[in-house]
Amino acid sequence: MRYIAINEQQQLSLDEIDKPVISDDECLIKVRAIGVNRADILQKKGQYPPPPGESSILGIEACGELVAIGGLQTRWNVGDKVFAIVPGGAYSEYVKVKTDHLIKLPENLSYAQGAATAEVYLTAYQCLFSIADLQPNAKVLLHAGASGVGTAAIQLAKQLNCSVTVTVGHEDKVAACKALGADEAINYHQTDFVTWAEQQKQSYDVIIDVVAGEYVNKNIRVCALDGHIVILSMLGGRFAKNIDVAKMLAKRVNLHATTLRSRSNEYKTQLIKAFTQDFYHCLEVGSISPVIYQEYSWHEAEVAHQVMLNNENIGKLILTVD
Template sequence: MKFIQHIKGGDPSSLSVAEAAIPVLVENHVLVKVAYFGINRADTLQRQGKYPPPLNESEILGLEVSGEVIAIHDSQAKPVHLKVGDEVFGLVAGGGYAEYAVINTEHVMMVPKNINLGQAAGIAECFLTAYQALFVESHLQCKQKVLIHAGASGVGIAAIQLAKSHDCLIATTASSATKLDLCQHLGADILINYTQQDFVAEIKNNWDGCDLVIDFVAGDYLNRNLKLLNIDGTILYLAMLSGRYADNLDIALLLGKRASIKGSTLRNRSDVYKAELIKKFTDACLADFANGQLVSIIDTEYSVAKLADAHQRIENNDTQGKLVVGW
């Protein structure tokens, strides 16, 4: 099969097509012929040598794919929800940038009606991350006030839609009017261009404060997030785009707000955890893609030949929604 090889520490131009054996189908897994794979910041970080795959997982980049089931392992009772020929999408801990992928049967979801395979390739990683952040880690309640940084990112777009489905009030930050227009279209109530506006001041001018902050930035955002947090509020970190250290944490603010500061990841979770998360998400949300309540926003579909361009755009923060690549 063809797959995309990378040079550890290389720039986007170092990505190239190579040949490898089709991965071996193992018990409780299915073999999927990949039609599309999603591009995530984790892929660019792994290529740069900053985010190694979990132990015993494929070194090939890629965390999510869509395609067709072509084989189910013979030694297991075939799962009732899957059969050869089904169009599916799902999570992998590595190995997505390839023509074939072996996926845990409990990490696979059926492509909803009215969604094509390109759109499906942009759902798993961002929507599961957002669902986990809002409802598993933060126990979001209806009508709470939520600040979502990086609102036009894949996870940001998913989080806006999921929070709005619970009648929450949503503020979001982004770097351009075009990105903020998309956030508003998806349901954001307060739009903040962080290159021109102070998000703390904008929140305080409109609300008393926020019950939950979803942050990808870190660095000096930590104290600023604390300033606008309501009593007993939560700040959840999903990334650290401004660096891994937050100096001069204001402990008085932390105590005064009785704040919870949490960090969350998805890739290195156990298979059992991912299966439970996927079941919760499937039961609660998957039908909403078919009826249009939730939307997979695809910025661009790339060919494999243009994969380097996709990586560069991720690194430049130049996206509005997901980038996906088709074979």
């Protein structure tokens, strides 16, 4: 099969490799579309290796049709259209996936939309619900609100009638987040979100942060009593200086850090089951919908990566396999 390989100069090009061999608890997907994630770029640079024993090929989510099914299941059939998260291997014509991690592609979604759904909605659901126990009518602060996870989290939070504030870096992204339902959108180049929140007497029950660094203390300042701060990336740096522990104690702040890729198969199975029980019907009726910024041929993967590195995208970047 063809796949996207990485050379010694960290450049991408198509190459050939054997198809994956599936186990009894796995299925094989013929890939039609691939979701681009920052994990792909970090792995390409040698900064984020796949979990031990998993494929070294880039890519952690894919959408397509089942072409082979392991022997331990009866629910799925060859030809079923599905999407899924995978620990690696999605930048290829075929990728194997744990059968328990498959999600049926709703009839109203394209392959590209399926590839834009799994990673961002499962990550957003994990942060908001599994970790932070989001409640109806809560106040939510989302950093990088126009990112894939941000656009998914806005929609999930609004399903519970939460008040959602986002931070973004461009006026186009302000408009996009408000169109998705965000109540407030702050351009951090123009307005400091802590200053704004304190002027508005706002504090937040749940804060989702991809920045870290200096944002850790800033998040503590605007966190509500018994609030949850969930860190899932560190675009602003791995170290947070002079954390105000006294303020954390006074507010009883719950500070979490999480990744999804390295979680156990059992954890992912339960997460997928919970998300589909709570929100799959919303995908079917269109009350939540993945946001796609641009689709590229997988021959243009380098271009898509550069768009993400430049923080140009609103929502997801998709590679189509041709």
